[in-house]
Amino acid sequence: MLVDKITVNLKINGLATELRVPPQKTLLEALREEAGLTGTKHGCELGECGACTVLINGSPQLSCLVLAAACDGAEVLTIEGLANGPELHPLQSAFAELGAAQCGYCTPGVLLAAAALLVRNPSPTRDEIRQALSGNLCRCTGYLQIWNAVERAAEQLRTR
Amino acid sequence: MSEGHRIIGRNLRKIDAIDKVTGRTRYADDVVLPRMLYCKLLRSPVAHANIKRIDLSGALAQEGVVAAISGETMPTAYGILPVSEDEHALCIDKVRFIGDPVAAVAAETEHAAELALDAIELELEPLETIGSVEKAINTPEPRIHPGNRRGNIHKLVSLEFGDIEQAFAEADHVEEGLFHYGGNTHLAMEQHAAVADWSPDGRLTLWSSTQTPHYVHRVLAKVLDLPAAQVRVIATPNGGGFGGKTDPFNHELAVCKLAMLTGRPVKICLTREEVFYCHRGRHATLIQARTAVKRDGTITGMHFRTLLDGGAYGSYGVASTFYTGALQTVTYEVPHYRFDGGRLFTNKPPCGPKRGHGTPQPRFALEIQLDRIAAALRIDPADLRLQQIQPANSLTSNYLRIGSIGLAKCIKTVVEASGWRERYGKLERGRGLGLACSSYLSGAGLPIYWNEMPHSAATVKLDRGGGVTVFCGSTDVGQGSDSVLAFVVAEELGIDPYQIRVVTADTDLTPVDLGSYSSRVTVMTGHATRQAAAAARERVRSGVAEKLAVSGEQITFADGKVRVAEKGIELAFAEAVAIAEARHGTIVTSGSYKPPETAGKFKGAGVGPSPAYSYSAGIVEVEVDEQTGFVTPIKVWMAHDIGQAINRSAVIGQVEGSVYMGLGEALMEEMVYREKRNLVHKIPSMLEYKSLTSLEMCEVETFLIEDPDPNGPYGAKEVGQGPLLPMPPAIANAVYDAVGVRVDMVPVTPSRVMAALDAAARGKAPRHGPERMPQVSWPEPTRVTPPWAGGDGHAQRPGSGKQAS
Ligand code: FES
Ligand code: FES
Numbered sequence: 001m002l003v004d005k006i007t008v009n010l011k012i013n014g015l016a017t018e019l020r021v022p023p024q025k026t027l028l029e030a031l032r033e034e035a036g037l038t039g040t041k042h043g044c045e046l047g048e049c050g051a052c053t054v055l056i057n058g059s060p061q062l063s064c065l066v067l068a069a070a071c072d073g074a075e076v077l078t079i080e081g082l083a084n085g086p087e088l089h090p091l092q093s094a095f096a097e098l099g100a101a102q103c104g105y106c107t108p109g110v111l112l113a114a115a116a117l118l119v120r121n122p123s124p125t126r127d128e129i130r131q132a133l134s135g136n137l138c139r140c141t142g143y144l145q146i147w148n149a150v151e152r153a154a155e156q157l158r159t160r
Numbered sequence: 161m162s163e164g165h166r167i168i169g170r171n172l173r174k175i176d177a178i179d180k181v182t183g184r185t186r187y188a189d190d191v192v193l194p195r196m197l198y199c200k201l202l203r204s205p206v207a208h209a210n211i212k213r214i215d216l217s218g219a220l221a222q223e224g225v226v227a228a229i230s231g232e233t234m235p236t237a238y239g240i241l242p243v244s245e246d247e248h249a250l251c252i253d254k255v256r257f258i259g260d261p262v263a264a265v266a267a268e269t270e271h272a273a274e275l276a277l278d279a280i281e282l283e284l285e286p287l288e289t290i291g292s293v294e295k296a297i298n299t300p301e302p303r304i305h306p307g308n309r310r311g312n313i314h315k316l317v318s319l320e321f322g323d324i325e326q327a328f329a330e331a332d333h334v335e336e337g338l339f340h341y342g343g344n345t346h347l348a349m350e351q352h353a354a355v356a357d358w359s360p361d362g363r364l365t366l367w368s369s370t371q372t373p374h375y376v377h378r379v380l381a382k383v384l385d386l387p388a389a390q391v392r393v394i395a396t397p398n399g400g401g402f403g404g405k406t407d408p409f410n411h412e413l414a415v416c417k418l419a420m421l422t423g424r425p426v427k428i429c430l431t432r433e434e435v436f437y438c439h440r441g442r443h444a445t446l447i448q449a450r451t452a453v454k455r456d457g458t459i460t461g462m463h464f465r466t467l468l469d470g471g472a473y474g475s476y477g478v479a480s481t482f483y484t485g486a487l488q489t490v491t492y493e494v495p496h497y498r499f500d501g502g503r504l505f506t507n508k509p510p511c512g513p514k515r516g517h518g519t520p521q522p523r524f525a526l527e528i529q530l531d532r533i534a535a536a537l538r539i540d541p542a543d544l545r546l547q548q549i550q551p552a553n554s555l556t557s558n559y560l561r562i563g564s565i566g567l568a569k570c571i572k573t574v575v576e577a578s579g580w581r582e583r584y585g586k587l588e589r590g591r592g593l594g595l596a597c598s599s600y601l602s603g604a605g606l607p608i609y610w611n612e613m614p615h616s617a618a619t620v621k622l623d624r625g626g627g628v629t630v631f632c633g634s635t636d637v638g639q640g641s642d643s644v645l646a647f648v649v650a651e652e653l654g655i656d657p658y659q660i661r662v663v664t665a666d667t668d669l670t671p672v673d674l675g676s677y678s679s680r681v682t683v684m685t686g687h688a689t690r691q692a693a694a695a696a697r698e699r700v701r702s703g704v705a706e707k708l709a710v711s712g713e714q715i716t717f718a719d720g721k722v723r724v725a726e727k728g729i730e731l732a733f734a735e736a737v738a739i740a741e742a743r744h745g746t747i748v749t750s751g752s753y754k755p756p757e758t759a760g761k762f763k764g765a766g767v768g769p770s771p772a773y774s775y776s777a778g779i780v781e782v783e784v785d786e787q788t789g790f791v792t793p794i795k796v797w798m799a800h801d802i803g804q805a806i807n808r809s810a811v812i813g814q815v816e817g818s819v820y821m822g823l824g825e826a827l828m829e830e831m832v833y834r835e836k837r838n839l840v841h842k843i844p845s846m847l848e849y850k851s852l853t854s855l856e857m858c859e860v861e862t863f864l865i866e867d868p869d870p871n872g873p874y875g876a877k878e879v880g881q882g883p884l885l886p887m888p889p890a891i892a893n894a895v896y897d898a899v900g901v902r903v904d905m906v907p908v909t910p911s912r913v914m915a916a917l918d919a920a921a922r923g924k925a926p927r928h929g930p931e932r933m934p935q936v937s938w939p940e941p942t943r944v945t946p947p948w949a950g951g952d953g954h955a956q957r958p959g960s961g962k963q964a965s
Contacts, residue, residue, distance in 0.1 A: 022271070038190035039183020041399070043349045044432040048846040051349055079183035088181070096177035099809040102817065103638025104180030105349040105399030111181065133854040137846065139349050139400050140638050142820030143857045145813055 013081025030068035039079035050136030053109035079108035100149035102140035188353035193425035200273035202263040204255035207507040209284035218279030224272030244474025249413035256472035259437025264414035296504035318941035322496035327461025331452030341521035343444030344829040350399020353429035356419035372675030379408035395665035401637035403513040436844035440512030443468040445521035461496035475512035483518025486768030489556040527596035527889030557946035559760030566801030566867040570777035592898025598885030602878035603680025605769030614752035616684035617671035626734025633673030652693035654717030679878035686873035691751025703740025762955035775801040778886035789910030799863040803877035822887025904929025
C-alpha cells in the first residue's frame with residue numbers, strides 16, 4: 001500500500017532538483033510536499049480553479065493534473081522563481097501596488113498565467129488578458145484590479 | 161487623501177502584499193511540522209439515518225494508520241450560538257446530511273488515511289429525509305434534532321413595530337409578491353485546513369484557516385475539556401472566507417483530539433467536495449413581501465415573511481433568521497413594520513453566514529418591489545427611493561440607530577454616471593438598466609455569546625530601536641485588516657506604516673477580537689487600535705516634554721520625526737521612544753472597544769444594531785438574449801457610502817469583489833441537491849458550481865461617497881459586504897427593463913428568463929417565481945411601539961393591543 005518512491009529529475013526555478021516521490025503524486029504535491037515549495041496553491045486538485053498553475057517549459061499548466069513522474073527532465077517555474085533574486089517581477093510589483101492580491105490565494109497561479117501571457121504577447125488587450133486568465137478563478141477581487149495590474153506590468157515591461 | 165490625515169484615505173500598498181505576490185504567505189495547509197500525521201474524515205453517505213454501528217478496527221489494522229476515532233471520544237455538543245449547540249465533532253447517534261462526519265483517521269500519509277476510511281464499517285438505519293422547507297413544516301417526525309421542541313421547525317420569530325393593519329388599510333396601493341433566493345456558498349479559493357500540535361505538558365496549539373479564532377478557542381476548550389489557558393489557536397491568513405470560516409468545525413476538533421491521542425502533530429486539508437459539505441453558506445429563502453404606499457409612493461408599511469432552509473444544524477441560523485427581517489428599515493423610512501421569520505431543519509449541509517448574512521434575500525424582494533411600485537405609480541425608480549430616505553442621526557421604527565447616511569448621494573451619483581435619466585426605459589429591446597440600493601452593518605452590536613467585555617482590543621508596543629508592533633486578535637481574510645491596523649498606528653504615531661509589525665489572530669499573543677465577520681473589523685479594531693496607538697504616542701510625548709522641558713502641545717509627530725517646531729528641535733522617532741522609555745519604562749499600551757448600547761430592549765433586538773451602517777446604490781446594464789434567456793452584464797456603476805476610506809485601493813477592491821460575488825449570486829451560483837436521490841449535492845465541484853470567471857465579469861465603475869460617521873474611527877464604515885446586496889435585485893430589475901418580464905428568483909438563470917418570457921407570450925402574468933407560501937402558524941408577534949410614536953424600545957405587554965393576523 002505504501003508504494004516505493006521513484007526518482008524525478010527536474011529543473012525547478014533554474015535549479016537542477018532530484019525528487020523522490022510516490023508514483024501517484026502530482027507535480028503539485030511534489031512541489032509542495034517534497035520540494036518544500038508551498039507557494040503553489042490548490043483550490044480543487046481537479047483541474048477546475050487554476051490556483052495550482054505553474055509554468056512547465058514556459059507554458060502554464062495545472063500542476064494538480066500532471067503527475068510528477070511525467071515531468072522528468074522538464075523546466076518548472078513556480079511563484080518562488082518569478083522574481084529575479086531580490087528584484088520583483090513587474091507583475092509582482094504591479095499586483096502588490098494595485099491591490100490585485102486580496103487574500104492572495106489565487107495570486108501565484110494568476111501571476112504565472114499572466115507571466116506566460118506577457119511572454120507570448122507583450123501588448124495584450126484587456127480582452128486578451130481576460131481570455132488568458134479565464135482558467136484562474138479569483139473569489140476576492142472581481143478580477144478588475146488583476147486586469148489593471150497586468151496592463152500596468154505589460155506597459156512597464158515594454159518600456160524597460 | 162483626506163483632510164488632516166497623512167495615511168488614512170490614501171492609496172497604499174497593503175502591508176502583506178509583497179508576501180502574497182511572492183508566495184511567502186503561510187496559509188494553514190502550508191504549515192508543516194516534524195512527525196506530522198495526516199487526518200481524513202469519514203463522512204456519511206446517507207442524508208438522514210440512525211447510526212447502528214461503527215467499527216474502526218479494520219482501519220486501525222491498516223498499514224500506516226496510527227489512530228482512528230468516532231463520536232463517543234468527543235461527546236460534548238457545541239455550536240457557534242449558545243442557543244443552538246446541536247453539533248458534535250463526530251456524529252454520535254445519527255447523521256443528518258450527506259457529508260456529516262462520523263469518524264476520523266490519522267495516518268503516516270494522506271493516502272494511507274484515505275485508504276483506511278474504506279476499511280471502517282459503518283452501519284446506518286436510514287430515516288425519512290426532509291428535503292424542503294415545506295416538507296420540514298409538514299413533517300414533524302422524524303425529527304432531525306430529537307431534542308428540538310417544534311418538530312423540524314428550528315426557529316419562528318415575529319415582530320411588529322407600529323400597526324401594520326392600519327398601515328395597509330390607509331394605503332393607496334399595496335404591492336405583494338413571493339420571491340425565492342437560492343442558497344449559495346462562499347467558495348473561498350482556499351480549502352479549509354488545520355494543523356494541531358499537542359505537547360505532553362498539556363498544551364494544545366491549533367493553526368487553522370478560521371475567521372474567528374476566539375470562538376474556535378472557546379469551543380476547543382469546551383469539547384476537549386481543557387482549560388482555555390492551555391489552548392492556543394492561531395488563525396493563519398485565510399485564503400478567502402466570506403463567512404465560510406466563521407463556525408468552529410468538525411475537522412478542527414478531530415485533528416486536536418487525534419494529536420492528543422497520538423502525541424504527534426496532525427494535519428487535515430479538506431477536499432473541495434468536503435468544503436461544499438462544510439458549507440454554512442447563504443440560506444435558500446422564500447420571501448413573502450407586502451409593501452403599502454401612498455399615491456405618491458410614500459411607504460406606509462411593510463410586512464415581510466421569510467422561510468429559511470437551514471440545513472441540518474443550527475450554526476448562526478437564529479441570527480440569520482432575524483437578519484432576514486432586520487435591515488429593511490434602514491434605507492427608506494418604514495413607519496409600520498412587521499416581520500415573521502422561520503428557519504427549518506432539512507437534511508442538507510448546514511447554512512450559516514455568507515457575505516451580507518441574511519440580508520441579501522429580503523433586499524432582493526424589497527428592491528424589486530420598489531421597482532414594481534415605481535412602475536405602477538409611474539414614478540422613476542430612483543426618485544421613488546430618493547423621496548423617502550431614512551434621515552441621518554435617527555432611530556428606525558425597529559430601533560436601529562442610524563448615524564451618517566450617504567444613500568441619496570450614492571443614488572444621485574450612479575444615476576448621473578450611468579446616464580439613467582436619458583436611458584432608463586428607453587433602450588432598445590433586449591437592453592436594460594436596473595437600480596437597487598442596500599445597507600449593511602459595520603459590525604454586529606452584540607457578541608455571539610453574552611458578555612460585557614470589549615469586542616475588540618489591541619496592544620501597541622514601542623521598541624527603543626523605533627520598532628512598533630501592534631497585537632490584535634483580528635484575522636486577515638484578504639480584506640486587508642492587518643493593513644488597517646498598521647495604517648491606523650502609523651497615522652497616530654506619525655511613522656511609516658511599513659515599519660510597523662502586525663501580530664494578529666493568535667490567542668496566546670493577541671488580545672481578544674471577536675473575529676472577521678459582520679464587517680466589524682475596520683470600525684471595532686480600528687477604534688481599539690487607534691486608542692492604543694494614541695496612548696503610546698502620549699507616553700512618548702510626555703517623556704519628551706519632560707526631558708526637553710517643553711509643553712506637550714508643542715510636540716508634533718509626523719514623517720517618522722518628533723518635532724518641537726518652536727525650538728527647532730527634531731528627533732528621530734526612535735530617539736523619542738528611547739527618551740520616553742528612560743522616563744516611563746517599556747512602552748506598551750492597549751485600547752479596547754465595545755459598541756454603544758442598543759436602543760431596542762425587546763427580545764430579538766440584539767440582531768441588527770451596529771455602530772454604523774454603510775450604504776450602497778448600484779446600477780447594472782444588461783443584455784438579454786430572448787432566444788436563450790441568457791443575461792449578460794455589460795457594466796456596473798456602484799456608489800458606496802464608506803464614511804471615510806482608510807485605504808482607497810483596498811476599499812475599491814472590496815467594492816469590486818462584492819459586486820462580482822453579487823453578480824455570481826444573481827446569475828449563476830446555487831447549491832443544488834437531488835431531491836429524488838437522497839439529497840446528494842448535485843454539484844460539489846468548482847467546475848459545476850458556476851461562478852463568474854474573468855470572461856463573464858464586467859467593468860465596474862466605483863464611486864466612494866465619504867460622509868464620515870461619528871461612530872467610526874476617522875468616520876470610517878464597512879465596505880466588505882454592503883455592495884454585494886444591490887446586485888441581485890438590480891439584475892432582476894434590469895431584465896425587466898430589457899424585456900418586460902420579472903424573474904422573482906435568484907439566480908436569474910436562462911431557463912427562468914425563458915419561463916417568464918413564455919408566460920408573457922401566453923398572456924399570463926409576465927413573471928417567473930414562486931407561487932405559494934407554505935402555511936405556518938406564526939407566533940403572536942412581539943409588539944413594539946416605534947420611536948416616532950413615543951416608544952421606549954421595550955415590547956408592549958403581551959395581550960395588550962390587537963390580535964395577530
Ligand atoms: S488545484 Fe489545480 S486547478 Fe484547482
Ligand atoms: S485574491 Fe483571494 S482568491 Fe484571488
